[in-house]
């Protein structure tokens with residue numbers, strides 16, 4: 100069991116991508132940009148930082164707002180985990196500079212070869228004001244949303260103000276990320292596309308993060324789900340777990356499978372993350388386990404239409420303003 104875990108945890112980038120390519124060439128995903136080399140670009144030379152939206156020494160990341168060729172942009176820089184399978188090369192190929200020595204204790208600065216010292220970088224450009232707010236560190240407030248609140252406050256707001264889901268449609272139509280698809284069930288009613296979330300660099304299974312996006316386009320969120328969607332949810336749960344076991348050797352007992360409420364993007368999708376990895380948004384105030392969602396709908400077909408739901412909103416989220424205006428906070 101421990102050996103299996105260690106093997107799964109230390110799957111290298113090359114092996115992971117080879118596995119992706121192997122599955123792709125088996126024709127499982129219906130074509131795409133197989134084997135296409137990632138482009139190397141230097142667009143960030145022109146990035147001018149306006150301000151730091153947030154940063155974390157513990158998570159080793161920084162969220163920046165700035166300008167990229169006169170357009171608003173958000174850039175996220177994040178140091179990636181150290182992989183066990185690169186240690187030998189890290190020790191043999193690096194230089195060590197002594198910082199201090201005291202008795203049996205010493206500290207060094209290790210200068211690793213560039214390819215072992217990458218920074219995962221996410222660029223949102225052009226970024227809207229809503230993106231800037233999303234990444235800005237802010238206080239959160241827990242909101243209590245009744246069925247009536249959803250109809251009178253939340254639904255009208257998300258119909259007008261939510262993030263574009265063009266990136267989701269691009270994935271479903273194979274206009275983007277087609278070479279990253281891990282599994283697809285093309286059925287228009289119960290089908291979905293499973294692929295790595297863009298927060299995961301796919302270099303180690305330790306922080307595995309995939310999303311399953313439904314082919315159905317009219318389910319905005321948990322609130323729209325009824326028992327009529329049970330076959331869809333059960334299909335995503337079952338086939339998603341099987342695909343992850345096959346591709347990453349990770350059993351269902353190692354997975355946290357959930358939906359967000361509120362999500363950022365109102366096209367139904369399910370998060371698959373590795374248990375033990377504290378993915379952003381996996382807390383009880385926002386994540387709803389898919390297994391619970393299925394059971395709740397089995398016992399009450401209108402569970403999510405009628406229940407009061409609780410979720411956190413950031414201080415300057417427009418939706419929070421609407422709850423305040425309505426005297427609900």
Ligand code: GTA
Nearest residue numbers: 175177221233234266295296297298359362363364379380
């Ligand atoms: N494959 O183009 C995409 C894409 N986009 C635009 C979003 N996602 C994408 N995946 C692919 N391609 O998990 C992913 C997101 C997210 C999911 C949408 O789709 O990464 P959601 O609708 O429930 O929205 O899920 P959520 O969870 O609020 O969005 P997100 O972006 O995860 O933000 C939550 C918090 O996570 C942020 O406030 C921030 O603190 C943190 N965060 C966001 N992005 C990063 C990042 N790149 N690195 C580190 N932390 C991040």
